[in-house]
Amino acid sequence: MVIGVDGVHSKTREIMTKLARASSEDKGKEDPYPMAASFQGLFARAPCRDDIPKGCFFESHGTGVASQVVNGNEFMYFAVLRALPKPTTERRRYTRQELEEEAKRLSDVHIFPTVTFKEIWQNCDHENDASLVHIEEGFLDKWHHGRIVLLGDAVHKMTPINGNGVNTGLQSATVLVNQLHGILSSGSSFTDEALEKAFHNYQTTQEEGCRKICEQGAFMTRLVTWSTWTGWFFDRFIVPWLNLEETVKSQVRPMLQDAHILDFIPFEGRAGEVPWNRTTKSQA
Numbered sequence: 001m002v003i004g005v006d007g008v009h010s011k012t013r014e015i016m017t018k019l020a021r022a023s024s025e026d027k028g029k030e031d032p033y034p035m036a037a038s039f040q041g042l043f044a045r046a047p048c049r050d051d052i053p054k055g056c057f058f059e060s061h062g063t064g065v066a067s068q069v070v071n072g073n074e075f076m077y078f079a080v081l082r083a084l085p086k087p088t089t090e091r092r093r094y095t096r097q098e099l100e101e102e103a104k105r106l107s108d109v110h111i112f113p114t115v116t117f118k119e120i121w122q123n124c125d126h127e128n129d130a131s132l133v134h135i136e137e138g139f140l141d142k143w144h145h146g147r148i149v150l151l152g153d154a155v156h157k158m159t160p161i162n163g164n165g166v167n168t169g170l171q172s173a174t175v176l177v178n179q180l181h182g183i184l185s186s187g188s189s190f191t192d193e194a195l196e197k198a199f200h201n202y203q204t205t206q207e208e209g210c211r212k213i214c215e216q217g218a219f220m221t222r223l224v225t226w227s228t229w230t231g232w233f234f235d236r237f238i239v240p241w242l243n244l245e246e247t248v249k250s251q252v253r254p255m256l257q258d259a260h261i262l263d264f265i266p267f268e269g270r271a272g273e274v275p276w277n278r279t280t281k282s283q284a
Contacts, residue, residue: 001147001148001149001190001195002147002148002149003149003150003151003176004016004148004149004150004151004154005150005151005152005154005169005173006154007152007153007154008035008136008138008153008154008157009035009091010150010153010154012148012150012154013034013140013150013154013155015148016144016145016146016148016150017031017145019145019146019148020142020145032089033089034138034139034140035089035136035137035138035157036087036088036089036136036137036138037084037087037088037089037090037092037134037135037136037137038083038084038087038135038137039081039082039083039084039134039135039159039221039225040081040082040084040094040102040132040133040134040135041079041080041081041082041132041133041134041135041159041160042079042080042082042099042102042103042106042130042131042132043078043079043130043131043132043133044077044078044079044121044124044126044129044130044131045075045076045077045078045124045129045130046075046076046078046120046121046123046124046125046129047074047075047076047123048071048072048073048074048075048076049071049076049115049120051115052071052076052112052115053071054071054072054073055070055071055072056070056071057069057070058070058111058112058113059224060109060110060111061224061225061226061235062109062225062226063225063226063232064082064083064225064226064227065080065081065082065083065106065109065225066080066081066161066221066224066225067079067080067081067109067110067111067117068160068161069111069112069120076120078111078120079160080106080109080111080117081135081159081160081161081221081225082102082105082106083225083227084134088134090134091134092133092134094131094132094133096126096127098132099126099130099131099132100126102132103117103121103126103130106121107121135159135160136157137157137158137159137214137217137218138156138157139155139156139157139210139211139214140154140155140156143155143199143202143203143207144196144199144200144202144203146192146196147192147195149176149195149199149202151169151172151173151176152168152169152172152173153165153169155172155210156168156169156172156210156211156213156214157214158213158214158217158218159217159218159221161217161220161221161224162213162216162217162220162221164213164217168210168213171206171209171259171260172202172206172210174260174261174262175202175205175206175260176198176199176202177262178260178262178263178264179198179199179201179202180198181262181264182198183195183198185264205260209255213255216251223235253274256274257274257275257276257277258277258278259276259278260278261276261278261279261280262280263278263280263281264280264281265280266280267280
């Protein structure tokens, strides 16, 4: 089998799509590119500042721009998203000069309440610790064909605003591995029929939850960048009156509780304030 975990511009996905198209009635047609970028992101790290509490996370919102930063023990890690003039499917590699030009455009954005991007950028290693990239978004309807299966950003790609890209990919990998292990544990082999069933169960299990997370990420990104006047009004005048801590808990808790685990690996489980819904088939 071939498992494609090769990112948003997946070569495996490209090959799989061509094979699927060649074996269908739509032979010769071209599918639209499934990943489009409406935003670009400047990602970087810089030495921590003593005037910012360690471990604190900050987020700023504005017209077409949003930033996120966390101050760690040694470095602060930050990302600034800015809306592109129009969505594009072009695969783009920005030059160092373009990175510096983007940094100038962002210079007055407040990364922390009293600290601007310019103040942080001047202490950053621009050559080694910063990059400017397109931030694609997309969701694939078909995750597998024959003996090929995709997961991670090759299937479901979102902006980093809701912080679920890596987690969603790990969950997809967990579900797929459980399905493949089920074939081996039943004494069967990886026949075409067995893999087709495993891949189908993998997509069926993950598709609805992944789609919701991607839709949530798209909504949040456009809300915090004030992409519409309703988003601007809601974010400026309604959100400050909401109990955001409870809102986040109510949205995140069910997702965490129902997270998938490698169900064939025994372990000594521990439960915190939010207990897990799933347990292994055999305890340690």
